[in-house]
Amino acid sequence: xxxxxxxxxxxxxxxxxxxxxxxxxxxxxxxxxxxxxxxxxxxxxxxxxxxxxxxxxxxxxxxxxxxxxxxxxxxxxxxxxxxxxxxxxxxxxxxxxxxxxxxxxxxxxxxxxxxxxxxxxxxxxxxxxxxxxxxxxxxxxxxxxxxxxxxxxxxxxxxxxxxxxxxxxxxxxxxxxxxxxxxxxxxxxxxxxxxxxxxxxxxxxxxxxxxxxxxxxxxxxxxxxxxxxx
Amino acid sequence: xxxxxxxxxxxxxxxxxxxxxxxxxxxxxxxxxxxxxxxxxxxxxxxxxxxxxxxxxxxxxxxxxxxxxxxxxxxxxxxxxxxxxxxxxxxxxxxxxxxxxxxxxxxxxxxxxxxxxxxxxxxxxxxxxxxxxxxxxxxxxxxxxxxxxxxxxxxxxxxxxxxxxxxxxxxxxxxxxxxxxxxxxxxxxxxxxxxxxxxxxxxxxxxxxxxxxxxxxxxxxxxxxxxxxx
Amino acid sequence: xxxxxxxxxxxxxxxxxxxxxxxxxxxxxxxxxxxxxxxxxxxxxxxxxxxxxxxxxxxxxxxxxxxxxxxxxxxxxxxxxxxxxxxxxxxxxxxxxxxxxxxxxxxxxxxxxxxxxxxxxxxxxxxxxxxxxxxxxxxxxxxxxxxxxxxxxxxxxxxxxxxxxxxxxxxxxxxxxxxxxxxxxxxxxxxxxxxxxxxxxxxxxxxxxxxxxxx
Amino acid sequence: xxxxxxxxxxxxxxxxxxxxxxxxxxxxxxxxxxxxxxxxxxxxxxxxxxxxxxxxxxxxxxxxxxxxxxxxxxxxxxxxxxxxxxxxxxxxxxxxxxxxxxxxxxxxxxxxxxxxxxxxxxxxxxxxxxxxxxxxxxxxxxxxxxxxxxxxxxxxxxxxxxxxxxxxxxxxxxxxxxxxxxxxxxxxxxxxxxxxxxxxxxxxxxxxxxxxxxx
Numbered sequence: 001x002x003x004x005x006x007x008x009x010x011x012x013x014x015x016x017x018x019x020x021x022x023x024x025x026x027x028x029x030x031x032x033x034x035x036x037x038x039x040x041x042x043x044x045x046x047x048x049x050x051x052x053x054x055x056x057x058x059x060x061x062x063x064x065x066x067x068x069x070x071x072x073x074x075x076x077x078x079x080x081x082x083x084x085x086x087x088x089x090x091x092x093x094x095x096x097x098x099x100x101x102x103x104x105x106x107x108x109x110x111x112x113x114x115x116x117x118x119x120x121x122x123x124x125x126x127x128x129x130x131x132x133x134x135x136x137x138x139x140x141x142x143x144x145x146x147x148x149x150x151x152x153x154x155x156x157x158x159x160x161x162x163x164x165x166x167x168x169x170x171x172x173x174x175x176x177x178x179x180x181x182x183x184x185x186x187x188x189x190x191x192x193x194x195x196x197x198x199x200x201x202x203x204x205x206x207x208x209x210x211x212x213x214x215x216x217x218x219x220x221x222x223x224x225x226x227x228x229x230x
Numbered sequence: 231x232x233x234x235x236x237x238x239x240x241x242x243x244x245x246x247x248x249x250x251x252x253x254x255x256x257x258x259x260x261x262x263x264x265x266x267x268x269x270x271x272x273x274x275x276x277x278x279x280x281x282x283x284x285x286x287x288x289x290x291x292x293x294x295x296x297x298x299x300x301x302x303x304x305x306x307x308x309x310x311x312x313x314x315x316x317x318x319x320x321x322x323x324x325x326x327x328x329x330x331x332x333x334x335x336x337x338x339x340x341x342x343x344x345x346x347x348x349x350x351x352x353x354x355x356x357x358x359x360x361x362x363x364x365x366x367x368x369x370x371x372x373x374x375x376x377x378x379x380x381x382x383x384x385x386x387x388x389x390x391x392x393x394x395x396x397x398x399x400x401x402x403x404x405x406x407x408x409x410x411x412x413x414x415x416x417x418x419x420x421x422x423x424x425x426x427x428x429x430x431x432x433x434x435x436x437x438x439x440x441x442x443x444x445x446x447x448x449x450x451x452x453x454x455x456x457x458x459x460x
Numbered sequence: 461x462x463x464x465x466x467x468x469x470x471x472x473x474x475x476x477x478x479x480x481x482x483x484x485x486x487x488x489x490x491x492x493x494x495x496x497x498x499x500x501x502x503x504x505x506x507x508x509x510x511x512x513x514x515x516x517x518x519x520x521x522x523x524x525x526x527x528x529x530x531x532x533x534x535x536x537x538x539x540x541x542x543x544x545x546x547x548x549x550x551x552x553x554x555x556x557x558x559x560x561x562x563x564x565x566x567x568x569x570x571x572x573x574x575x576x577x578x579x580x581x582x583x584x585x586x587x588x589x590x591x592x593x594x595x596x597x598x599x600x601x602x603x604x605x606x607x608x609x610x611x612x613x614x615x616x617x618x619x620x621x622x623x624x625x626x627x628x629x630x631x632x633x634x635x636x637x638x639x640x641x642x643x644x645x646x647x648x649x650x651x652x653x654x655x656x657x658x659x660x661x662x663x664x665x666x667x668x669x670x671x672x673x674x675x
Numbered sequence: 676x677x678x679x680x681x682x683x684x685x686x687x688x689x690x691x692x693x694x695x696x697x698x699x700x701x702x703x704x705x706x707x708x709x710x711x712x713x714x715x716x717x718x719x720x721x722x723x724x725x726x727x728x729x730x731x732x733x734x735x736x737x738x739x740x741x742x743x744x745x746x747x748x749x750x751x752x753x754x755x756x757x758x759x760x761x762x763x764x765x766x767x768x769x770x771x772x773x774x775x776x777x778x779x780x781x782x783x784x785x786x787x788x789x790x791x792x793x794x795x796x797x798x799x800x801x802x803x804x805x806x807x808x809x810x811x812x813x814x815x816x817x818x819x820x821x822x823x824x825x826x827x828x829x830x831x832x833x834x835x836x837x838x839x840x841x842x843x844x845x846x847x848x849x850x851x852x853x854x855x856x857x858x859x860x861x862x863x864x865x866x867x868x869x870x871x872x873x874x875x876x877x878x879x880x881x882x883x884x885x886x887x888x889x890x
Contacts, residue, residue, distance in 0.1 A: 041530050045489040047554030048537060049496060051546050054555070056562035057503065063495030065571035070494065071484045074575070111576040116625070133468035133611055135512055136528065141576075145494070147482050151528045153735070154473040160613065160663045161469040161656060161818070169476045180661035184468065186609040187628060187645055187666035188581040216478070271745050272704040277769030278752060279707055281761055284770070286777035287718065293710030295786035300709065301699045304790070341791040346840070363683035363826055365727055366743065375709070377697050381743045383520070384688040390828065390878045391603070391684045391871060399691045410876035414683065416824040417843060417860055417881035418796040446693070461686035464679060464735070471676035471820055472735050520679070520687050521739035601832075602872040605686055616831045617816075657817040 075144035076215035078109045079192060082142060083218060084209035086119070087197045097121065100192060104142060114141030114190055120183065121194040122220065127178050128193045129167070129220035131159035132185040139190035143218060150219065160184055170221045193217065195224040305374035308339045309422060310443035311436075312372060313454075316349070317427045318436045327351065330422060334372060344371030344420055350413065351424040352450065357408050358423045359397070359450035361389035362415040369420035373448060380449065390414055400451045423447065425454040461605055464523055465516035468613040469656065490529040497536050502565040502574070505539045509635035513607035514538065583642035585627040590669055591646060595621045598675035599648070599667065607635035610671045614663075617654050618675045622664060623647040630668055644669040676820055679738055680731035683828040684871065705744040712751050717780040717789070720754045724850035728822035729753065798857035800842040805884055806861060810836045813890035814863070814882065822850035825886045829878075832869050833890045837879060838862040845883055859884040 052058045082104055086093040096103040100117035104110075117139060120128040132138065133156050138146040149155055158166050163180045167173070174180070183191045195217035201209060204227065216222030282288045312334055316323040326333040330347035334340075347369060350358040362368065363386050368376040379385055388396050393410045397403070404410070413421045425447035431439060434457065446452030467473075485491040514535045516523070523531065541548050550557055566574055591597055601616040602608075609631050625645040633641035648667050652659030682688075700706040729750045731738070738746065756763045765772055781789055806812055816831040817823075824846050840860040848856035863882045867874030 041533065042487065042489040044537075044552075045492050045496075045533055048533070048540075048551050049492055050554035051550045051556050052496065052500070052540075055546060055550075055560070056564055057545055058496060058499040059564035059567050061568035062499050062564065062566045062571055063492060065568040066495040066498050066575065067485075067491040069571065069575055071491070075484070108576075110578075112578045115578055115580055116582070133613075134466055134609060135515065145484055147479065148486070148528075149476050149478045152473070152476060153467055153470075153524070155476045156467040157470040157473045158476065162659070163661050166476055170478055181649075182661060182663045184611065184663060184665045186611065187625070187668075189625060189645075189647075189666050221478070271748065272702065274752075274767075275704040275707050275711075275748055278748070278755075278766050279711060280769035281765045281771050282711065282715070282755075285761060285765075285775070286779055287760055288711060288714040289779035289782050291783035292714050292779065292781045292786055293707060295783040296710040296713050296790065297700075297706040299786065299790055301706070305699070338791075340793075342793045345793055345795055346797070363828075364681055364824060365730065375699055377694065378701070378743075379691050379693045379697075382688070382691060383682055383685075383739070384691045386682040387685040387688045388691065392874070393876050396691055400693055411864075412876060412878045414826065414878060414880045416826065417840070417883075419840060419860075419862075419881050451693070462684050463687045464685075464739075469677050469818060470679070470735075472678045472732065474734070517687065519689070520685075521736065524679075524736035525740055600872065601870075603684060612827075655816075657815065 070140075070145050074109075074111075074141060076142075076213075076218065077210070078107065078144070079139070079142035079215070079218045080210045080213035081107060081206075082109070082119075082192065083194050083213045083224075084206045086194055087201075087209050088206045093194075096194070104192075109141040111141050113137070114139050116187075116189045117142070117192060118189055119192045119194055120181070122196045124196070125177075125179060126181055127167075127174055127220060128181050128183060128191070129159060129163050130183045130185065130191045130193060131156060133157070133160055134184075134186060137185035137188075137190065139192055142192055143215060147215070149221075167221065170216065172222060193220040195220075195222075198224050198226045200227050300370075300375050304339075304341075304371060306372075306443075306445035306448065307440070308337065308374070309369070309372035309445070309448045310440045311337060312339070312349075312422065313424050313443045313448060314436045314439035316424055317431075317439050323424075326424070334422075339371040341371050343367070344369050346417075346419045347372070347422060348419055349422045349424055350411070352426045354426070355407075355409060356411055357397075357404055357450065358411050358413060358421070359389060359393050360413045360415065360421045360423060361386060363387070363390055364414075364416060367415035367418075367420065369422055372422055373445060377445070379451075397451065400446065402452060423450040425450075425452075428454050428456045430457050461516065461607065462603055462612060463516050464520040466612050468611045493529045493533045493536070497532055498574070499564070499566045500536060500540065503543065503545060505543055507634050509607060509629075509631040510637070511535070511539075512631070513635040516607070581629045582625070583627045583629065583640060585642050585644075587627065587644070589624055589644050589646075591621045591624075591644075591672060591674075593621050593623060596675040597621055597646075597648060597672040599671055600673055602671075604632060606632060608632045610667060611665070613655055614648075614650055614665060614667075617650055619648040619650040619654070621646050622649050625666065628668070630670075632668075632670075646672070648672070676728075676731065676822065677818055677827060678731050679735040681827050683826045708744045708748050708751070712747055713789070714779070714781045715751060715755065718758065718760060720758055722849050724822060724844075724846040725852070726750070726754075727846070728850040731822070796844045797840070798842045798844060798855060800857050800859075802842065802859070804839050804859050804861075806836045806839075806859075806887060806889075808836050808838060811890040812836055812861075812863060812887040814886055815888055817886075819847060821847060823847050825882060826880070828870055829863075829865060829880060829882075832865055834863040834865040834869070836861050837864050840881065843883070845885075847883075847885075861887070863887070 053060055086096050096119045100119040104117050122128055136146050136151040138150060160182050163182050185191060198212060212225040214222050214225060217224045283290055316326050326349045330349040334347050352358055366376050366381040368380060390412050393412050415421060428442060442455040444452050444455060447454045515531050518531060537551055540546050596618060598618050599610060599614040627642040628645040629640040630643045633639055645666055645668055647664055649662050649664045652661045655663060730746050733746060752766050755761050811833060813833045814825060814829040842857040843860040844855040845858045848854055860881055860883055862879055864877050864879045867876045870878060
């Protein structure tokens with residue numbers, strides 16, 4: 001992965017490389033990356049669940065059902081179906097751009113963190129990127145739970161400030177003439193990026209197109225896959 | 231001590247009371263107050279000194295002399311003499327307000343963090359308060375090393391934002407008609423506040439006046455002592 | 461509040477580190493915390509706005525040194541303690557002090573309905589919009605000590621109305637129990653140069669009417 | 676850099692807690708760190724500006740969870756390692772790897788002179804001042820990634836020149852080895868209402884000429 005030091009003259013990234021290299025063993029910053037929580041967090045969680053179950057406040061089977069929902073049923077495969085249909089069906093694309101909440105509900109993808117959906121389309125002229133600088137707002141019904149990088153302080157800080165540098169860290173380099181539009185999710189409106197349809201996909205059906213749509217491409221941090229790579 | 235919750239409707243202070251009360255024992259924020267450093271800091275310091283001495287890079291007697299200087303010779307008693315003379319001697323006061331660096335050097339109070347001194351005078355109309363929001367710049371030759379509260383994140387954050395609330399936490403309540411002027415020490419210029427001379431001190435000599443000048447009063451976070459309290 | 465959670469434009473957090481083939485959860489406890497948070501929401505523990513404010517009010521050093529689900533765990537514990545549904549001691553030990561046992565409001569059968577349905581944040585106020593798409597506006601230079609969704613990095617900066625979303629629940633009020641106080645919500649665009657003094661991109665945010673003034 | 680060190684106006688840090696009869700040092704190690712920092716300065720380890728930038732570049736969570744002298748210890752160790760005067764392993768173990776022994780440049784006899792004398796930061800440039808006392812100026816809305824002494828809370832805000840201090844070493848350049856690049860330094864006053872949207876006090880800062888534009 002490319003480092004920020006390349007982008008700017010001042011070597012903030014050097015700090016991180018120093019820490020990553022473990023040269024300063026006293027200092028642990030793993031939380032910033034969502035890794036290595038304190039050992040007691042698992043125990044605290046277990047104790048909390050135990051007492052809430054014992055008091056009849058939560059049903060452990062309900063917890064299982066919630067977790068199973070976000071591990072299997074609600075995830076970026078939902079959004080991929082929406083995008084693939086928008087690519088394949090001009091009428092659907094028009095409905096999606098006009099009223100994304102309703103168009104997405106056609107698939108049954110509804111619920112919390114998807115109450116007010118807006119679809120924004122990447123083109124040869126404009127590239128959209130979504131962030132939530134204040135917390136980690138994310139369109140759950142179409143993309144599931146946010147990845148760690150989306151919740152990371154680095155992404156929240158830098159997406160609105162230097163999106164080209166951030167995109168480069170995802171391996172995405174856009175031509176200078178492509179305008180970048182960053183959406184900071186400050187309200188209950190949630191944004192779904194419709195990535196550009198890859199070239200060479202004219203013959204593919206909706207199911208085949210769905211396989212090309214990555215999670216990152218629906219945030220704007222990636223591009224849809226080329227058919228050969230899918 | 232009064233709490234911030236009193237000043238504003240939103241209960242940031244409640245958080246602190248909760249933590250202070252130890253209701254959330256997992257979370258330690260003592261560092262923010264400069265207390266209770268990790269046990270290994272002392273060991274790391276000792277190891278560092280040992281190796282620097284062993285390599286002939288530092289002289290332990292020089293360290294002792296530096297520490298002794300700031301523990302005994304350079305401290306707020308220096309500034310108190312400057313202020314007392316300004317109260318007692320109108321000519322000195324005029325020199326101090328015109329060129330504080332030179333007027334303070336008359337006492338031999340010179341050196342690092344006092345290269346460019348400016349004296350600002352509290353009056354019945356204006357109250358001055360000094361802070362360094364970006365780090366902890368402080369006029370060492372006249373006041374010595376800064377107290378923990380001056381270096382605290384709370385003071386650095388709030389002095390420029392809500393100085394009346396901060397002053398209230400020091401027990402200082404100013405009349406509404408007194409204008410407050412906060413000096414953020416962003417350059418190498420250092421500010422010394424000349425507090426108002428207390429009433430009832432007409433008969434006191436310079437030495438007696440010196441005893442009324444507190445450190446906090448020379449930062450603007452306090453008032454000079456009344457003679458009865460000195 | 462002007463807190464460390466308001467991260468737009470901040471330096472010092474290092475590179476963004478995407479994780480290949482990232483799992484939905486990195487440890488079982490993360491999944492349980494998510495489940496507990498959602499299941500406990502059935503007990504009416506407060507609005508999403510007050511929850512966000514709970515998170516952003518964590519002491520700054522704690523906010524920055526904990527992960528997403530750990531912050532949830534801390535604040536969920538606090539919420540439950542404040543509600544009286546369980547004591548801190550019970551939650552720390554995992555043992556219920558009394559023998560009373562209720563019936564969980566959220567059962568496994570209800571989960572699909574609970575997750576798949578949710579209310580709109582849009583409200584009808586009848587008030588006419590103060591601004592229209594295309595209009596120049598300035599984000600006000602205000603610094604509320606409470607919850608706000610107006611990031612520091614746009615305050616005082618000039619932008620343009622791009623869309624009118626109708627009236628939405630106003631978080632600055634709702635987070636503090638002040639009622640929904642719905643206000644017009646607009647998408648506003650700002651050129652990077654206006655925000656940062658440099659850059660060629662554009663940033664768009666959804667901002668409530670009282671955050672804005674004509675420019 | 677827009678870092679957590681730039682604290683003016685930030686919420687969430689709680690009350691100010693003055694300590695009655697506070698000692699100069701709260702533990703012996705704090706005193707030793709102060710002494711070591713000053714004694715090692717005799718080895719020409721860099722400017723005060725680069726030292727300040729070293730401190731503010733600490734990872735944000737670390738900056739907020741360490742105390743003043745602990746931050747000094749961390750960065751002094753880093754500076755010495757970078758200089759090659761001692762290795763990290765030597766500093767961690769306290770044992771010198773080689774038998775070479777130099778003569779400390781700062782002896783106890785020299786301490787009064789070292790502490791009592793210091794150079795001016797003022798420089799003669801011959802350049803005429805761009806602004807004059809009484810003039811209205813605006814702090815530029817710039818966001819340098821490097822060291823700067825222009826706090827975020829005044830950027831874009833209008834103030835008034837109160838004093839001209841002549842040309843001073845420019846930290847934004849000097850911190851990065853770019854030379855002293857002296858610039859006119861002014862005291863600038865800002866009404867609280869202009870900074871925060873409310874309040875009746877005034878804030879004054881010393882700002883370099885390139886931070887300012889006519890208003």
